[in-house]
Amino acid sequence: MPRFYLTTPIYYANDAPHVGTAYTTVNADALARWHRLIGDETKFLTGTDEHGQKVADAAAKNGQSPQEWTDLKSQQFRDAWAALDIQYDDFIRTTEPRHYESVQKFLTAIYDNGYIYKDTYKGLYCVSCEDYYTIETSVEGKCPIHGRDLIEMEEENWFFRLSAFEEQLKEHYAAHPGFVTPETKRNEALSFINGGLRDISITRTSISWGVPVPWDDAHVFYVWYDALINYLTAIGYGRDDDEVAKWWPCSHHLIGKEIIRFHCVWWPAMCMAAGIGPVSHVQVHGWLLLGGQKLSKTMASEGAVRLTDIAPIELTNEFGVDPIRYYLLRETALGNDGDFSHEGILARYNTDLANNLGNLVARVTTVVATKCDGVATAPRGDSPLRAPAELAIEESAKAWNGFAPQSALEATWGLIGATNAYLEQLAPWKMEPGAELNAVMGDALEAIRLVAILSTPAMPKVCEEIWRRIGLSGAPSDEVFSVSAIWGQYRSGATIQKSEPLFPRMKSDA
Ligand code: ME8
Secondary structure (H helix, E strand, C coil), X not given: CCEEEEEXXXXXXXXXXCHHHHHHHHHHHHHHXXXXXXXXXXXXXXXXXXXXXXXXXHHHHCCCCHHHXXXXXXXXXHHHHHHXXXXXXXXXXXXXXXXXXXXXXXXXXXXXXCCEEEEEEEEEEECCCCEEECCCCCECXXXXXXXXXXXXXXXXXXXXXXXXXXXXXXXXXXXXXXCEECHHHXXXXXXXXXXXXXXXXXXXXXCCCCCECCCCCCCEECHHHHHCCHHHHCCCCCCCHHXXXXXXXXXXXXXXXXXXXXXXXXXXXXXXXXXXCXXXXXXXXXXXEEXXXXXXXXXXXXXXXXXXXXXXXXXXXXXXXXXXXXXXXXXXXXXXXXXXXXHHHXXXXXXXXXXXXXXXXXXXXXXXXXXXXXECCCCCCCCCCHHHHHHHHHHHHHHHHCCCHHHHHHHHXXXXXXXXXXXXXXXXXXXXXXXXXXHHXXXXXXXXXXXXXXXXXXXXXXXXXXXXXXXXXXXXXXXXXXXXXXXCCCCCCCECCCCCCCCCCCCCCC
């Protein structure tokens, strides 16, 4: 059975979940659900990044210990993901003992392999990025991402010999063209490598909130250096070699574009240094923008509304869980930047969901209930809807497999459009009851069944409801995809009733 291991970045436990982090998590969840649907053995990991100066500062500011603070924040992420129907298999916290154990074993392996040495670090640091800068990589002494003042740092630190991996990384990229997608982001990662790699300071002495360095009591690991290892902790690195061997060769990271250097340069080099192969694939996505600005928690420009102020739960309360999931998946292709707006959600809701999908289900169930005695008929083998259905199945499967939920949904909505057009052309609501009407309805019910299967990774609850409305039991995700996603599987005889709209239209002042 094929396997699929997918991760999100682990989010900093210094703030609350927001629409930006929800974007990554919903996309990852839909991709994981797709892989479960097609029968892959799937593991989906998310979690919280709980060390570092930023988290320690936030805890102190709120009068709490870092542990109390991260307990609270981590729970907020779990609550937000529950509200968005995120079905993760594991939620990792970097303060867990299992993580300490893996980090210490992984870094000791790098140390033993001779890639860690002691030196003095002197330079600039951005607490928001938890990243080092030089005067050349700063913008007039300020952080190029956050615009805030950089801290001058001078410490005796342990360093990772990243420079030793330049050639090996170039070779890895050449041998694995699909290592980082999309191609533009791969080129960005490669240009970091081609620009020359400097060794990295990987420990700190000025803070104590971190994973202790096993060979030197005075140091804790620099937060990025422990955080990246979470992806291996969760599959048992240092504790269960069989699990690592099982999951690592089919591992995929979904990340935002601002953390390419960490995931596509540092992390593969760290894995090489520890004697384990790099992750098999990194899928990079763009930023959701609000008024042209990244919706990040640290970029507060005076008075501006920030996406970080928008809790996912506010949106799900207003529009429903699946409509928000749909919007996040459908509006912005993974890899591009996209605009986030209330108007955009409303437009998708009213057009794609209420007018297209909702209307299709309502029309068909109403006609069957009122003109066909509420009894469903099987589709025809030579139905005009068969070709558009087969195209939608093929294109949508290809897109889901290719980390493109937006295109997958676009292909599925192609089938919804073709079915609505077919119904408009034949106007079954005006047809006389009889064999011809029954056959047309059988075709339309089959198209709806297939739409529910193809959309279930995006809108699991709505698709389950559609399933029920077309007289089927269970849920589309219970089916064996390779058997059920074939034209002609819908059986005659189901009872169908008229029911409430799936997506009542919403007004723009909603
Ligand atoms: O970087 N649009 O955590 P973080 C789209 N702890 N995605 C967004 C976004 C936006 N406006 N804002 C945030 C960290 N994200 C580290 C990661 S991994 C070993 C350590 C998403 O809380 C996007 O996925 O700052 C981005 O990469 C992530 O949140 C950053 O989350």
